[in-house]
Amino acid sequence: GQQLNQSPQSMFIQEGEDVSMNCTSSSIFNTWLWYKQDPGEGPVLLIALYKAGELTSNGRLTAQFGITRKDSFLNISASIPSDVGIYFCAGGGTDKLIFGTGTRLQVFP
Amino acid sequence: ETGVTQTPRHLVMGMTNKKSLKCEQHLGHNAMYWYKQSAKKPLELMFVYSLEERVENNSVPSRFSPECPNSSHLFLHLHTLQPEDSALYLCASSQGPGVSRPGELFFGEGSRLTVL
Numbered sequence: 388g389q390q391l392n393q394s395p396q397s398m399f400i401q402e403g404e405d406v407s408m409n410c411t412s413s414s415i416f417n418t419w420l421w422y423k424q425d426p427g428e429g430p431v432l433l434i435a436l437y438k439a440g441e442l443t444s445n446g447r448l449t450a451q452f453g454i455t456r457k458d459s460f461l462n463i464s465a466s467i468p469s470d471v472g473i474y475f476c477a478g479g480g481t482d483k484l485i486f487g488t489g490t491r492l493q494v495f496p
Numbered sequence: 497e498t499g500v501t502q503t504p505r506h507l508v509m510g511m512t513n514k515k516s517l518k519c520e521q522h523l524g525h526n527a528m529y530w531y532k533q534s535a536k537k538p539l540e541l542m543f544v545y546s547l548e549e550r551v552e553n554n555s556v557p558s559r560f561s562p563e564c565p566n567s568s569h570l571f572l573h574l575h576t577l578q579p580e581d582s583a584l585y586l587c588a589s590s591q592g593p594g595v596s597r598p599g600e601l602f603f604g605e606g607s608r609l610t611v612l
Contacts, residue, residue, distance in 0.1 A: 483544075
């Protein structure tokens with residue numbers, strides 16, 4: 388079945404640093420989405436991408452839909468303590484989403 | 497507040513118990529989902545309902561039984577569960593098929609289930 392490889396699995400960074408994470412797949416997707424999950428909460432949609440090559444920003448977050456449609460990255464600039472959480476990528480086909488295993492981000496002051 | 501509410505937030509049950517998880521969405525969406533989230537595994541899709549009709553059953557054991565009485569409510573009935581069923585169960589909703597921005601799921605906060 389379709390699988391997503393999300394990396395890194397975890398990151399420990401200092402406040403103010405930039406962060407980059409990515410997802411790759413052997414399959415082509417029509418949609419790439421990035422979610423964040425805070426402890427004890429459900430995932431919340433951060434950015435949705437619908438076109439190959441699309442680059443979209445949401446505040447300090449920037450995500451891109453890879454030109455091959457098999458990958459996507461998420462960048463967070465100037466990290467702050469509330470960026471802590473688990474970030475999930477999700478690739479969408481015609482009818483379902485496949486989720487990555489998540490990147491756990493820790494930010495130290 | 498995402499517009500998707502799940503109850504209870506926490507549930508502990510024995511293997512012989514019968515319980516239900518409830519989900520309600522206030523977003524006017526047409527599709528609702530149950531996902532299972534276990535440690536260090538990707539989110540696993542369990543069931544999908546679109547316009548109150550089940551359109552996906554992802555090889556889920558029969559001890560999990562979904563019910564969707566209307567487009568705003570979704571239940572997951574649990575009976576004779578196993579300890580390995582302990583996980584966070586997430587409900588989500590989306591606009592449904594035939595929309596311009598497919599795949600944008602709105603999740604509830606989850607129901608943390610522990611099976612003893």
